[in-house]
Amino acid sequence: MGLNMAKNLIAAGYHLQVYNRTASKADELDQSSITVCKSPSEAANGVQVLISMLSEDEIVKETVIGENGILKTFPAKAVHISMSTIGPDTAEELAKLHEAAGSHYIASPVFGRPDAAAAKKLFICISGNKQAKEIAMPVLEHLGQRTIDFGDKVGGANVVKVAGNFMIIASMEMMAEAFTLAEKNGLDRAQVADFFGSTIFNAPIYQNYGRLIANKQYEPVGFKAKLGYKDARLAVKLAQLSQTPMPAATLAHDRLLSAVAKGWGDKDWVEGVARGVSEDAGV
């Protein structure tokens, strides 16, 4: 994900200070346009804008406030565009820490898989300090097809992202149940998926995941079940914090928790959901 985003920024003419835990990731980038850094603090040194794309709340926190974290060197007035899928509570916490240090933190989680990032087809949700968002906008234009502003409260975009990933997991559960019902009643899963994906459910989620679920095609792994489980946990936690009973989110959570429990954490989240539904039905 980060690699494809870096390529687009380089193509747009930016010089990047890049950091990844796996340093060799940078080998694919045009070396004359990058400076490979050994830590987040080195990457943050002297920049006006910093983009982070990481896997979960604790890792984002460590990257910001850890021993070699961003805040060690981040210039005053610089803007940290945080694109990871994390909870709004973490976003609020990190925004306060940036503010205390004289810099800015905005939330910019995205919808789209790595191929969408490569094609600049991401949908980017942003929220946070207004001036910081204005500085971020010209950078984000090189990464996505549309940027949607969810207000000045920094966690807003994270709420939308958490809600959206919950809806994706719930959609996969729904399709897996419907197609398994069809299969057990003698119908062709693929025909049923194609019918719904081309009529009342003709949206990318139903067409793309629908095809994978119908064909029980679980490879290559695009997004790991353990990361989907992390997103489901974020949804349930947010439901608890805001006192919003969400039985469908609880169901999505338990489905992916079961996938992890069965040892499928590194398999695709489609497998985590759909194979779980199939196994429950003895097929």
Next chain:
Amino acid sequence: MGLNMAKNLIAAGYHLQVYNRTASKADELDQSSITVCKSPSEAANGVQVLISMLSEDEIVKETVIGENGILKTFPAKAVHISMSTIGPDTAEELAKLHEAAGSHYIASPVFGRPDAAAAKKLFICISGNKQAKEIAMPVLEHLGQRTIDFGDKVGGANVVKVAGNFMIIASMEMMAEAFTLAEKNGLDRAQVADFFGSTIFNAPIYQNYGRLIANKQYEPVGFKAKLGYKDARLAVKLAQLSQTPMPAATLAHDRLLSAVAKGWGDKDWVEGVARGVSEDAGV
């Protein structure tokens, strides 16, 4: 629904023998193109093709095998196109009774509300005896935008319809939970609905129901909660008969059962689902 379909058949040049429990429904039709009948058996007398569109399994059965039912007069080789949303078990039973009487029964449930019927925009799912389907096809062409054949086993199309209505209810539940989560976290429900409906969930179900759910706009009543509850019951029953655990269908069932329990049976099914989610969250 039936009225709009009758208008399209009359416009296509058919003369109809019409029957409805509320006889005055026929007043809106071109009187020179219809014969108003006093019972299903009178409407079935002498026809080659008969279309039924009724609310539930028991009523369809009564209409077929009751004292003044279709089979009393239905000619040999005539085709009964059954468009109601009923279970495949009922369809199999009725197909056998027709077969014993020398006539045919095919399943042809539809996706689309009455306005879609008026505009010939229905999606029609058919299944059953091959020759009978061939006779039905030219008639169905005047009613929908697409007819999809789910095989020769008569209940196939009913399985697809039951699965589809389950997916619609589950989608409403999912949206209501997501938008309520957004609302309780300080976001604008309508903005969130518009974002998802124009990006990764850009399908009619999410756009149309999404707008109603976001705005808590529950009137006018398009489809009653008690009929949605009937559809959820069909899904759970079919899950049981075919041994397919469907936790999302159980959740959809309980949501609409609760709506009926709260006295909302005659309200729109969108209200049945979305107001239930809101009330659970104290908003």
